[in-house]
Amino acid sequence: MRKLTVCCYGLEERHRDKLRARAEELGYTPCFHPSYHEAQADLRDSEVILGCEVQALEHAEKCRWFCSSSAGVEGHLASPFLKEDVILTNSSGAYGTTISEHILMVTLMLLRRQMEYTQIVAEHRWERALKVRSIHGSRILLLGTGDIGHETAVRLRAFHPDSIIGVSRTGRADTAFDRVYTTESLDTLLPDTDILVMSLPGGEGTRQIMDARRIALLPKQAMVINVGRGSTIDQEALLLALKEERLAGAALDVFETEPVPAEDPAWDTPNLLITPHCSGNVSLGYTVDRIVDLFLEDLERYTRGEKLAHAVDRTHGY
Amino acid sequence: MRKLTVCCYGLEERHRDKLRARAEELGYTPCFHPSYHEAQADLRDSEVILGCEVQALEHAEKCRWFCSSSAGVEGHLASPFLKEDVILTNSSGAYGTTISEHILMVTLMLLRRQMEYTQIVAEHRWERALKVRSIHGSRILLLGTGDIGHETAVRLRAFHPDSIIGVSRTGRADTAFDRVYTTESLDTLLPDTDILVMSLPGGEGTRQIMDARRIALLPKQAMVINVGRGSTIDQEALLLALKEERLAGAALDVFETEPVPAEDPAWDTPNLLITPHCSGNVSLGYTVDRIVDLFLEDLERYTRGEKLAHAVDRTHGY
Incomplete structure (x- = not known):
């Protein structure tokens, strides 16, 4: 046998x-x-x-x-x-189902300032007029259009965003997206992005695809979500952009070093929602x-x- | 003029x-x-x-x-x-757009145990295997099928729940739901509900529609979300059910008394996600x-x- x-x-x-x-x-x-x-x-x-x-x-x-x-x-x-x-x-x-649910959750938490509301409630305060934002009308860029990107696009669509653009190595079309481009178009797409969702695999081909230069191409109101691999972002540059308010927020489930070390500046970075690589566990x-x-x-x-x-x-x- | x-x-x-x-x-x-x-x-x-x-x-x-x-x-x-x-x-x-986004956010936070993950991360721990649940396959009951219920059903559908049932005073049909029943059917529907979303108006007609008896009809794994009016739930009975683990969780944006008083037991109820009536502000x-x-x-x-x-x-x- x-x-x-x-x-x-x-x-x-x-x-x-x-x-x-x-x-x-x-x-x-x-x-x-x-x-x-x-x-x-x-x-x-x-x-x-x-x-x-x-x-x-x-x-x-x-x-x-x-x-x-x-x-x-x-x-x-x-x-x-x-x-x-x-x-x-x-x-x-x-993993598309569980990780897309994670992505929708953290996207909404960032847009609706839920980290601040959590703090307000923890202090038993009643402050309720924080300026929030919506998926409705947002321009969304999904870097990575595999199972996770696809399932995320399907769910995002129901919230009526302005646009859902995909970027992948091959640029292969997928009707869940308004359009899919190859990585060559990334630089021209980033300045028109409100929400960037990254679900890329690791390895040399994707290493720091979001480097300091590309992070700087995002507008000030942009939010970055990464559920793929920590290696795909220049983490130090991202944390600095958050600290200097050149980005509105980020949600990272993956990091350059995991577990995130005790002394890592990530823990104390403003508007950074950290989850312990739990978006796609079994x-x-x-x-x-x-x-x-x-x-x-x-x-x-x-x-x-x-x-x-x-x-x-x-x-x-x- | x-x-x-x-x-x-x-x-x-x-x-x-x-x-x-x-x-x-x-x-x-x-x-x-x-x-x-x-x-x-x-x-x-x-x-x-x-x-x-x-x-x-x-x-x-x-x-x-x-x-x-x-x-x-x-x-x-x-x-x-x-x-x-x-x-x-x-x-x-x-308000359908903003409140449905709030509902999706808190539903996912409850299912994915985000309150516990927030605490884990606050303590700089790396614990990542909490047992989570999904909207996929869940049986959802929306009590209130107006603009908010409708927009919520439209968004939930993209997450492939097992079923989306509506309950309203009139039972008027709406294709966003698998079926809409009148309030008379509520008692028979509650035992088969994983997620109960309430978006009812206030007033005498809806006062404590979810009273202690009906709360007890929900199964142990059920979660309750209320964005309508605090008067529509027997809040004391709900808090007790959470404390005794007869319910898996709840997210309340509205309360019998607002602001929630400093000494209110709600603040310290386990698995209760409190937001300060912010789901539908302008x-x-x-x-x-x-x-x-x-x-x-x-x-x-x-x-x-x-x-x-x-x-x-x-x-x-x-």
């Missing part, structure tokens, strides 16, 4: 049941472990692995296909444990439903010897 | 310009004041008044039509200053755009001697 090991946290009984039933139908012997630590013995002779961490591959000599339960896999690609001849897939497509059962479904779709393809739908392009890193 | 007095806060120059131009075209002499205090001399001989406060009517003997810039006018109806023969209109239709320019446009539409009707679209039904209070 071909062995299939699942070493992922966040799985509930219904997820294990579904994986077990379909894997057995397709001719695999499935085993389950909460992480790669406990899975060592099974990993040695597993052909297929669904896992959170690339360390699962360290002694997995028989592995032909590793499916990461994450969407971002730049850490996997940089790891010596990932051999050239192992197929790598990711779980892009599982504590939402629906996210795990999607990880399981996407994996099982590829498991059928793999078993039939077909190309996998979620195979990572090692050149672009996603 | 017929005099028209505007005594409203929140107006910007563009609002005054638009009101002035159209009022003059229609044969009125418009005057502007930030509140009724400064407007006394002009109010005495004004035929039409657009105002925030019913006190503007105290000495306005010539007034034939008072348009409130608020949506809720139960205070106006209870006031001795509002004579029987004065037409009262409200600005229902101006600090959003777009809200004032709408107040002005709705008023001018009725001003044309009034001048032609037609029935006003926003006339308040004194029996139902809205």
Whole structure:
């Protein structure tokens, strides 16, 4: 029998049941472990692995296909444990729902000055006339038009923004956006942006794509939201722009260094809403439903010897 | 010339310009004041008044039509200053955009445990695996299907909830909802509700419509959001249900007594997100755009001697 090991946290009984039933139908012997630590013995002779961490591959000599339960896999690609001849897939497509909800939440919190209202209420004060803003009529730029960007655009549309523009490497069209441009157009788009939402993968191709020069192209009322990777923004330049009120606000879920160090100036930057990289964790059962479904779709393809739908392009890193 | 007095806060120059131009075209002499205090001399001989406060009517003997810039006018109806023969209109239709954005924000904050994350970040901790929930798949009940309920349903739909049910006095159908029921069905609907959103007007007809008995019909995982009037919930029963974890959370923007008194137990109730009645204030320019446009539409009707679209039904209070 071909062995299939699942070493992922966040799985509930219904997820294990579904994986077990379909894997057995397709001719695999499935085993389950909460992480790669406990899975060592099974990993040695597993052909297929669904896992959170690339360390699962360290002694997995028989592995032909590793499916990461994450969407971002730049850490996997940089790891010596990932051999050239192992197929790598990711779980892009599982996180759009939960991360787009995070994006809508923090966007509204910034526009409606909820951090200040939280402070007002904490002090039992009754101050209610802070000048707020709306998604209605805002010009929104989504840098990154994958699953997260798409699901965010779909939700934003219901709030009647002035415009929803996408920017991606390829500029591939998507009807959720008014228009999608390639990265080459970024400099001309930034000055007309009220809300910039970034959901880019990590890696060299996106490193500090929002550098100090581009941050300075944004207008004073602009707000920046980043849920992709901390490496895609010059964090120091962003914090300085907030401090000098050259930007109206920012919400960061990802950082150059995580956890954010105790002495990091981010903690005390005005109008910066920090969340601890929680926008896309697997504590939402629906996210795990999607990880399981996407994996099982590829498991059928793999078993039939077909190309996998979620195979990572090692050149672009996603 | 017929005099028209505007005594409203929140107006910007563009609002005054638009009101002035159209009022003059229609044969009125418009005057502007930030509140009724400064407007006394002009109010005495004004035929039409657009105002925030019913006190503007105290000495306005010539007034034939008072348009409130608020949506809720139960205070106006209870006031001795509002004579029987004065037409009262409200600005229902101006607040749907801003209040629906507030509702989406607090709903997501409750589901994603943002109050706890705020505390985690305030302590510079890096804890990121709190179990969260999603609008996706949630069963939503909107008690109140006016402008606010409608705009909220439109936005919620983009998040793929399991269902969006409306409840109103009349049960009038609206395609933004899967179905709209009359208040008679409330008891049977509450046990199947994950998220209850209340946007009801005040007055006797809605007083404590969510009383202790009905609060107890909600399941343990339910969350309650109220942006209408504090009088529509038995606040003490709600706080107790939160304390005893018979409800998962609540977000209140309106209260039985406002400002919430210093010693009120609300301030220290777990899983209660308090905002200081700020969901629908006029600090959003777009809200004032709408107040002005709705008023001018009725001003044309009034001048032609037609029935006003926003006339308040004194029996139902809205």
